[in-house]
Structure formats: structure tokens, C-alpha cells
Amino acid sequence: MDFEKLSITERKIIVGIDFGTTYSGVAWAETQRPDRRLAITTWPVSKTILEGEYSDKVPTKLRYKGKKGVEWGFSIPVTAPPDQIVEWFKLDLDPSLQSLGDTVASTGARGGRNVEKLVTDYMSALGDHLMYTIREKLGESVVKTTPLEFVVTVPAIWSDLAKEKTKKACQEAAGLSATKSPIHLISEPEAAAIYALHGLDPHGLKIGDSFVICDAGGGTVDLISYTITKLKPILEVQEATPGTGALCGSTFLNMRFSKFLKQKLGRQPDFDDEVLSEAMEKFEKTVKRQYTMSTPPDETYTIPVGGLANNRELGISRGRYSLKASDLQVIFEPVVQEVIKLVQDQISSSAVPIRAVLLVGGFGASNYLKERLRNAIDNKIKIMQPPNAWLAVVHGAVMKGLANSSPDHLTMVKVQNRKARKHYGTEWRTRYDERLHSELSDKRHWCGLDGCWKVYTMEWFIKKGDAVSENEPYFTSFVWTGQVSLGRIRKVKMDIYADRSSRSAPISKDDDVSLLCHLEADISHIPEGNLRRRRGADGNWYYDLSCKIEAVYLSASTQYTLIYDDQRYSTVTAEYV
CATH class of the missing domain: 3.30.420 (Nucleotidyltransferase; domain 5)
Known part of the structure; x- marks a missing residue:
């Protein structure tokens, strides 16, 4: 076509x-x-x-x-x-x-x-x-x-x-x-990676090379490491380590500048919200973007503070405040330190050697951030700022x-696999086994259908760090039961849990396992005769539906489908909590 x-x-x-x-x-x-x-x-x-x-x-x-x-x-x-x-x-x-x-x-x-x-x-x-x-x-x-x-x-x-x-x-x-x-x-970092890699000179890249994308925006800083798996016909990459990030974007520089100015000039007559607003505008549009490590500490930036009286001691003259580069360093440093630590942690947690760090996003375009990173990490690792770093995410x-x-039909970058950031799973009843479940003995209960002791355990279908592909759905099989005497089954429900801790996935639910979403599939349109039944050990009749949930993990969302009797029901609604 x-x-x-x-x-x-x-x-x-x-x-x-x-x-x-x-x-x-x-x-x-x-x-x-x-x-x-x-x-x-x-x-x-x-x-x-x-x-x-x-x-x-x-x-x-x-x-x-x-x-x-x-x-x-x-x-x-x-x-x-x-x-x-x-x-x-x-x-x-x-x-x-x-x-x-x-x-x-x-x-x-x-x-x-x-x-x-x-x-x-x-x-x-x-x-x-x-x-x-x-x-x-x-x-x-x-x-x-x-x-x-x-x-x-x-x-x-x-x-x-x-x-x-x-x-x-x-x-x-x-x-x-x-x-x-x-x-x-x-x-955001995956979008940035697609754009930034598409624009890179392919001659410098080899299969097996790995790099960190650091998407530093206004509020959040997100990091993901990728390894190149294929160069032709299109560039293919896979995640090398689960992504990390924090709230330490350039918004926090604005907050620190605002706090600094209030402390310095807040007691001056005529200092009000309007003065602060104009000063913030200048900081956001000019000062923040011009500041570099090579700026001499005694160099000053002019901040408008219209209406404030001259005050040589404070540095106010003719409605302008002289902001020293040394003060800017104090404003920048804690936020920049946080980003440096995120990059260092991402590099050290990667199982493969990192060849470059690609800085994207509005804050990622900062010269000061680039220079501080350059000084903080191994000099064999390149620090790169692709052109149009501010627009990398939206173009991606x-x-x-x-x-x-x-x-x-598109020659561009393809992300083959991602790394799961958490364990994902669900909780089901399983036959009690003394060897596996001794610590849960006080939580066991009798099952009338199968005539045995059962206990609730976690069934993890994805473990943290697993490679997850958009093209390969995950299936979890389960049996949905219910006494026929209580009325026909109209809805099949499932709770999905996640555990973001770095430990291995636990056998049963505890305080670190949190509810991610409720899934609900409407099966009321399936004819009654198609719902399998069986007589339980206690003599009662039970519905006994062998089902599967298919989960497709995309870049930033998940799609769920119920499969029963080889039929696909995409009537699954997911309510996140």
C-alpha cells in the first residue's frame, strides 16, 4: 500500500x-x-x-x-x-x-x-x-x-x-x-527516545550499544535505558533496565527562585504579587535558560522589580534587581543534584555498559544541567542534547x-521490549499444601466444591524486570465458580495487584502488595446452556467457568480481554484505584 x-x-x-x-x-x-x-x-x-x-x-x-x-x-x-x-x-x-x-x-x-x-x-x-x-x-x-x-x-x-x-x-x-x-x-521518555534516536547519526551506533534517555521536563524527570538490537531496515531497541524517575523538573527551580526572592525582597514596601510575577517571567524565559557553569560567580542577571525603591545594599537600582550567578547556583544545585543521582542510579542499575546519556525535555536543554552531568559521570559516557530537545516528546x-x-511503511524507531516496573498479578484460591503454605495455615478455609482446604495466594503473571512486549499478550487462566442455587452468573470479576518493591514476588498478599484495578466482564449475554456446571463434593451444583484474561501491556496503558469457551469478550472494564 x-x-x-x-x-x-x-x-x-x-x-x-x-x-x-x-x-x-x-x-x-x-x-x-x-x-x-x-x-x-x-x-x-x-x-x-x-x-x-x-x-x-x-x-x-x-x-x-x-x-x-x-x-x-x-x-x-x-x-x-x-x-x-x-x-x-x-x-x-x-x-x-x-x-x-x-x-x-x-x-x-x-x-x-x-x-x-x-x-x-x-x-x-x-x-x-x-x-x-x-x-x-x-x-x-x-x-x-x-x-x-x-x-x-x-x-x-x-x-x-x-x-x-x-x-x-x-x-x-x-x-x-x-x-x-x-x-x-x-x-514521555519513550516518545522522546523515538524522536531522539530517529535524528541521531546512525554511523556512530552499533548493535549492542546502550544509552540512557533522561527526559527532564517541568515537573517530572523520567529515565529509561535502551539497547540497540537492530539497525536495518529500521532501528530497533529494547529497554535495558526498568525506568526510574522523580519530581525534580524545572518547576522546582521556579519554586526555589520565588522563595529566594521573597526572602530577599519580601519586606520591601511595594513588593507584591505583581512584582513577583514579572520577576518570575524573566527568570522562566531568560535567566534559567542562559545560566551555565562557566558563568563567573560575581556576574549578575537583571530582574525587573518595578516600583521598588533603590537599595544599594540589596542590589535594587531603577526598578531592577541584580541577581548574582552565585545565588543562581544555590537555587539550581539541589534540583540538579537530584537529577544527577537519578542518572547515576540508572547507569549503575543497568546490566549493560552505558555509552551515552541523551538529555531531552525543557529542563534537558539546560546548559548548566548538561555541564554538571558531564562532571559527575564517567567521561567515557557521552552527554548528548538532540536538537529541538524541548519538542522531542511531542514529535515522538x-x-x-x-x-x-x-x-x-514507516522508517523509524521501534521499541521491541520494555522492562516491567512492578510485579503484576492476581489473587486466587489454591489447594492448601503444607510444604508451600505453612505460614498461611491460619488463613485456610474449606472448599465445598472440591472437598479440600484452600488458601488465597498470589499468582504473578509478570515479575519486575521481565521483558514485556506489545506484540505478546499475557494470559492468566482461572476458574470462576458460584453456586447455581444463588442465581446465574452475570459478571466475572478480577482484581489486579501490583508490587513495586525490589524484592522477589511474595507468595501471598501483604502490605506492599497494592490493588491496581478492578476488572469486570459482562457475560450476561452468554446463553445459560453455555455455562458449564459440575456437582461439588458437598452435593451442590456449581457453575465452573474456565476463563482466561488476556493483558496487553502498552507504553503507558494496559488492554484487558476476557476469553471464555474460545470466545473473546472485550467488554472488560478496568477501574483503577
Whole structure:
């Protein structure tokens, strides 16, 4: 099948959305022109001026204005009072993550807000602008007749619940839900790897080479190591070690700068939220990006502090504050140290020698971070920053979507295997065996169906560190029973558990084994006569259904299917907890 000859019904528009803590990006491509990926770079500054601001990404910010609706991104005026601006709400999607101590304390106060509504409102605005942009580029009729498919990126370290919340918020977003398009998730570092590797000079790479992708964004820093398994016809890689990460992105630099400025200038008359807001803008857009290790400690950066009286001792002159490079180092260092430790741990936990570290993401483009890493790790390991590091994730998401829609025709990077980050399994009753289950003897119970003692144990279908492939589903077989006298079985239920600790998978459920999701399959449409029965040892009749659950582990989500009597039932709903 040639791309140029794709019929109208086979064409698709693939959209990648990099929903970030501080900035978000959108890119898209048509399946018949897969090599032409377009990132949205013009953004609304008001409801009437839809292409007023040029930037690779748009701020992840909202401002609610009562009956006047919602302002977002660049349409929020710089003069807007900071207490009206809602930002960093992405971090609220996964409250289970531990963060950098006191630096994140300020976000803790936001816990009461409805994060799902915030994400939905933001994605609605983003989706509306996306549809406007595509209509401008392709025309109304093409957009009406061409189906869209969305690939949304999520941090790899997020819980399954946080990923599911993101997907649901996108499905409910007005701009996206109107198209009724499929929404897929991909982990941010995997998307970044697909893009960064695609752009690397292949002559320097050999089969067996391994490298770390460090995706340092606004809120999260995610790391994954890959080993090259094939160079031709396309580059194929597999994960070398389970990914790691933490909350230590560049948002935390902003928090530390804000705290620093309040401590330095907070007691000055006329220091208020507006002064702080302008200073933060300068730090975010200029200072943070210009600072390098080679900057002399006594060099200063000019920060606007309009309205503050001259104060030579504090360094305020004519509405400007002189920020010393030595102060910047104090602001940067704890956050950078955290990233360095993550990279060092990823390198040391890899079973194979690491040849390079690829830095991507907004924070990954920082010269200071690159230089500090260069000094902290073995000098045989290259530190690389691919071009367009800030857009690596969103371009990788589009490339992944294109590969999924026509796998045979795209020359790009393929991730063959991933490493499981946790043990995954379920809990079933099994025949009590004194040799295996002696420590569970007080938990055994009598089974009337089989006429023996039984005990609940864990059945792990994936162990932490196992190679997991999208192309090879995992099956777990089980027997669903129930007394016929209690009524026909309408639903088959299963609980999936996970254990992220580094120990070997335990025999039975304990405090470290947490519930991941409830699966429920509706079998009420299966005729009664097709439900197998057998008489139990106690003389009662029981339903006795031999079933399988098929699980396919994708980059950032899992698909479940029930198999009974060789029939596939994709009516399985997964409710994450």
C-alpha cells in the first residue's frame, strides 16, 4: 500500500499532545505525508486574536473569569493577579509521588482543587485551537472527512490511576471529545527516545550499544535505558533496565527562585504579587535558560522589580534587581543534584555498559544541567542534547501514532521490549499444601466444591524486570465458580495487584502488595446452556467457568480481554484505584 494512493477512508490525522507541568505542546501529521510533522507554534492571546504569540509550546495555565469564561496559556494577561492563575495542576494528578521536600510545599495547598476538571478545561482549550489550526492548514472539508487519532504523553513514573485520569479528562475535553477519536497514551521518555534516536547519526551506533534517555521536563524527570538490537531496515531497541524517575523538573527551580526572592525582597514596601510575577517571567524565559557553569560567580542577571525603591545594599537600582550567578547556583544545585543521582542510579542499575546519556525535555536543554552531568559521570559516557530537545516528546508521540496506524511503511524507531516496573498479578484460591503454605495455615478455609482446604495466594503473571512486549499478550487462566442455587452468573470479576518493591514476588498478599484495578466482564449475554456446571463434593451444583484474561501491556496503558469457551469478550472494564 503506497501512502500517496491511500483512499480517503484510509487517511488519518495523527495528533501528539505533550501535556506538561509548565508548558504543553501539540504536533500533527497526515498518514499520507508521514515525514511532514507540524508543531503548532502560534497561540491565541485573546478570543479574537488566535495567532498572536509565537512559541514552540504554550503555558499550562488557566484563569477563571466568572461569566466571561476561561483564559488559558498566552491569553492570560501578564498583569493578571497571580492568585487568579491556576498552574502546576498536572502534578495533582498523581498525589502518590513523593517530591522535593519543602520546595513543593507550596503546591500542597492546592490539594483541594478538582484536578480532573482543570485538565479537562485546559485540554478543551488546547483541542479547540488544534482544530482551528488544522482547518486553517487543510480546509474545512478535509478535516470533516478525515478521522483523527490522538497520542497523549504521560510521565512513565506515574501511577496507573493518574494515567487513567489523564485519558478520561482528555476524552471529556470539548475540543477532543467532539471528534470521537481514539486517545492513546505513550510514556514521555519513550516518545522522546523515538524522536531522539530517529535524528541521531546512525554511523556512530552499533548493535549492542546502550544509552540512557533522561527526559527532564517541568515537573517530572523520567529515565529509561535502551539497547540497540537492530539497525536495518529500521532501528530497533529494547529497554535495558526498568525506568526510574522523580519530581525534580524545572518547576522546582521556579519554586526555589520565588522563595529566594521573597526572602530577599519580601519586606520591601511595594513588593507584591505583581512584582513577583514579572520577576518570575524573566527568570522562566531568560535567566534559567542562559545560566551555565562557566558563568563567573560575581556576574549578575537583571530582574525587573518595578516600583521598588533603590537599595544599594540589596542590589535594587531603577526598578531592577541584580541577581548574582552565585545565588543562581544555590537555587539550581539541589534540583540538579537530584537529577544527577537519578542518572547515576540508572547507569549503575543497568546490566549493560552505558555509552551515552541523551538529555531531552525543557529542563534537558539546560546548559548548566548538561555541564554538571558531564562532571559527575564517567567521561567515557557521552552527554548528548538532540536538537529541538524541548519538542522531542511531542514529535515522538506523533511518530508513535503514525507507526501504529501503518506499521509496515514507516522508517523509524521501534521499541521491541520494555522492562516491567512492578510485579503484576492476581489473587486466587489454591489447594492448601503444607510444604508451600505453612505460614498461611491460619488463613485456610474449606472448599465445598472440591472437598479440600484452600488458601488465597498470589499468582504473578509478570515479575519486575521481565521483558514485556506489545506484540505478546499475557494470559492468566482461572476458574470462576458460584453456586447455581444463588442465581446465574452475570459478571466475572478480577482484581489486579501490583508490587513495586525490589524484592522477589511474595507468595501471598501483604502490605506492599497494592490493588491496581478492578476488572469486570459482562457475560450476561452468554446463553445459560453455555455455562458449564459440575456437582461439588458437598452435593451442590456449581457453575465452573474456565476463563482466561488476556493483558496487553502498552507504553503507558494496559488492554484487558476476557476469553471464555474460545470466545473473546472485550467488554472488560478496568477501574483503577
